Amino acid sequence: MMSQPKSKTLSDSEGPVPKAVVNRLSLYLRELHRLLRDGHQTTSSSHLGNLLGFTDAQVRKDLAYFGHFGYPGIGYRCQELIDAVRRILGTDRIWPVAMVGVGNLGRALLGYKGFGLQNFRIVAAFDVDPGRVGESIEGVPIYHLDKLTEVVRQQRIKLGMVVVPATAAQGVADKLVAAGVEGVVNFAPVTLVLPETVSLVGVDLAMELEQLSFAVVNRGETGSADE
Amino acid sequence: MMSQPKSKTLSDSEGPVPKAVVNRLSLYLRELHRLLRDGHQTTSSSHLGNLLGFTDAQVRKDLAYFGHFGYPGIGYRCQELIDAVRRILGTDRIWPVAMVGVGNLGRALLGYKGFGLQNFRIVAAFDVDPGRVGESIEGVPIYHLDKLTEVVRQQRIKLGMVVVPATAAQGVADKLVAAGVEGVVNFAPVTLVLPETVSLVGVDLAMELEQLSFAVVNRGETGSADE
DNA sequence: TAGATTGTTAATCGATTAACAATC
DNA sequence: TAGATTGTTAATCGATTAACAATC
Numbered sequence: 001m002m003s004q005p006k007s008k009t010l011s012d013s014e015g016p017v018p019k020a021v022v023n024r025l026s027l028y029l030r031e032l033h034r035l036l037r038d039g040h041q042t043t044s045s046s047h048l049g050n051l052l053g054f055t056d057a058q059v060r061k062d063l064a065y066f067g068h069f070g071y072p073g074i075g076y077r078c079q080e081l082i083d084a085v086r087r088i089l090g091t092d093r094i095w096p097v098a099m100v101g102v103g104n105l106g107r108a109l110l111g112y113k114g115f116g117l118q119n120f121r122i123v124a125a126f127d128v129d130p131g132r133v134g135e136s137i138e139g140v141p142i143y144h145l146d147k148l149t150e151v152v153r154q155q156r157i158k159l160g161m162v163v164v165p166a167t168a169a170q171g172v173a174d175k176l177v178a179a180g181v182e183g184v185v186n187f188a189p190v191t192l193v194l195p196e197t198v199s200l201v202g203v204d205l206a207m208e209l210e211q212l213s214f215a216v217v218n219r220g221e222t223g224s225a226d227e
Numbered sequence: 228m229m230s231q232p233k234s235k236t237l238s239d240s241e242g243p244v245p246k247a248v249v250n251r252l253s254l255y256l257r258e259l260h261r262l263l264r265d266g267h268q269t270t271s272s273s274h275l276g277n278l279l280g281f282t283d284a285q286v287r288k289d290l291a292y293f294g295h296f297g298y299p300g301i302g303y304r305c306q307e308l309i310d311a312v313r314r315i316l317g318t319d320r321i322w323p324v325a326m327v328g329v330g331n332l333g334r335a336l337l338g339y340k341g342f343g344l345q346n347f348r349i350v351a352a353f354d355v356d357p358g359r360v361g362e363s364i365e366g367v368p369i370y371h372l373d374k375l376t377e378v379v380r381q382q383r384i385k386l387g388m389v390v391v392p393a394t395a396a397q398g399v400a401d402k403l404v405a406a407g408v409e410g411v412v413n414f415a416p417v418t419l420v421l422p423e424t425v426s427l428v429g430v431d432l433a434m435e436l437e438q439l440s441f442a443v444v445n446r447g448e449t450g451s452a453d454e
Numbered sequence: 455t456a457g458a459t460t461g462t463t464a465a466t467c468g469a470t471t472a473a474c475a476a477t478c
Numbered sequence: 479t480a481g482a483t484t485g486t487t488a489a490t491c492g493a494t495t496a497a498c499a500a501t502c
Contacts, residue, residue, distance in 0.1 A: 018468080020469080022438055022441050022442075023438065025437075025441075026431070026434040027418070030416060030418070030431070030434075031418065044482085044484090045484075051418060055471060055472090056471095056483090057473090058470065058471075060483090060485065060486090061470080061471090061485085063485090064484090064485055068484085068485070070483075070485075071477085071478070071483080071484070072477040072478055072483055072485080073481080073482050073483050074477095074482080074483070075482085075484080076484095088441065089441045090437075090440035090441055090443065090444035090445075095436070095440055097436070104338040104339065105335045105338075105339060107335065108331040108335030109332075109432070111332075112332060112432060114431075114432055114433045115432065115433055117433065118433040118436065118437060120433065159439055159443070182442075182443045182446070183436075183439030183442060183443050189257060190261070191254070191257070191258065191278060197446070199439050199442035201435045201439060203430065203432075204257070204341075205336070205339060205341055205430075206344065206345040206347065207250075207253040208428045209324070209342065209386060209412065210252075210253045210317075210318055210345060211246075211250065211426070212411075212426050212428060213316055213318055213386065214249050214316045214317055215409075216317065216385055216386070217317035218244075219409070245492080245493070271460090272459075273459085281494095282494075282496090283459090283495095284496070284497090285493095285494065287459090287460065287461065287462085288461085288495090290461090291460095291461055297460050298459080298501085298502070299459050299501040300459050300460075300502035301460085301501095302458085302459065303460095
C-alpha cells in the first residue's frame, strides 16, 4: 500500500490563509484534473506553475499552507493531490445550493453542468413570479420566495446564489442569511452588506468587460489582466 | 462655468497600474451611480471607502493614479467622478462585443441588460449548431462560427466572450484573437493560453462556489471572501 | 477663522520569489 | 551516486495604510 501524504488541520497553522491562495487552489485543481485526463500520473510545482503562469515557489508555498503533499525528487501524484485539494476546499462532499431568481441568467445557471462536477447541487430555486412558481427546471423545483426560509432550513442549505435584479438583491441576501446560509454568490451589480460571519463572492459581468476595455485602451501600461 | 478637474494621461505616470486598482475603479463607479441616484451631489474618500469596505487612503490613492479629481475640504462631485472613471475605464464610448457559443449561458448573457448600461453592445453571436445559426436572439444575429473572422474584422470588434464547452474554448479564443480581438472573457472552465498582447478575464462559476465552501468549512480561519 | 478633506510621502504590512538543505 | 524536486527560510518586492501639509 502506498504511503499517504500528511495534511495538517488549518487550526495548527500560522495565521489565516490569504484569499488569493484559496483562489489558486481552485486553479490547481482544475489543472490537475486536466493533467490526469491527459494521462499524467505525477506533476511538479514547476510544471503546474508553468501551466498557470505562476512560479514553482508559489505553487509549493500555496500547497504547504495545508500540508506536505509532495515527494522530494518526484513531485506530486495528481490523483492524490486532487483528493487533498478537494478535501481542503470542502468539495469532497456534496453541497446543496439554493438559487434565488429564475430569470434568464438563473435558468441558464440551473442548466450549467459545471456545478455538479464539483459536487454542488442546486436543490431549490425561488422566485416571486406566479408564472414560474410550481414549475420545475432541469429537475429543480421552483418555490415562491415566501417558502425560502422553510426550505433552506429544512434542507440545511449553506450556500446561496442571488440572481435577482439589483434592487431586490439585498433583501434576498438578508433572507438567505436569516435562514442559515453561510456563503452567497451575488450576480446582481450591487454591493451587498452582510454579517461578517457570512462569506460573499460577487460576480459582476459588466465589471469583467470594464477590466478589458481599460486594458485595451491602455494597452501596454498595465500588467496583463490574467485569469 | 465650473472648473474641471485635471486628469493625467497614464503615460505620464510612474509605472503600471495594478490590476487590483482597476478592479476597484469599477466598484467605485458602481457605487457612485447609486449615490447619484440616491440624490448625493458629492461624496468623500471615507464615505466611498466605508460603502465598499476600503480605507479612505486607498480610495484617494487609487484615484490619484489617474489625476486630481477631488476638491480639498469638499470631496468628490459624483457626476464629475463618474465621468472621469468612465473615461479611464474606456466606457465613455460604445464597445461592440462578439459572443461565441449560444447555449444556455450564452442565451442568458445575450439577454443581460447590465452590459448595455456600461456601453457594451453584443453585436454578433456565433455557434456551430445549424439549428441556431441564422436565428436572432434579443436582436443579436447568430452566425456560423465560420463567419467569425469576417464579421469581427468588418465590425472592428475588439472584445469577445467565450461561452462554449471547455474542449472548444481554446480554439475559439484563437480564432477571436486572429480576427483582431484584444480582450477576451472566458466562461469555460479551462486555462486559455493567448498572446500577452491580449487581455484575458476568466469567469469560472464553479470556482466561485469553491471559494465559499472553503470559507464555510474553515469558518474563522480565513479573511472573509469579500466582493 | 475652524472644520473638512484632498493628494502625497513615508512607514507598515503582506505576499511573492530566490535560495538551499533535506530527501528520494 | 547524480539528478530532480520538495518544504521552508530569508530576501525582495509591491501594495496598503497612516500621517500631514496644502487647500477650500
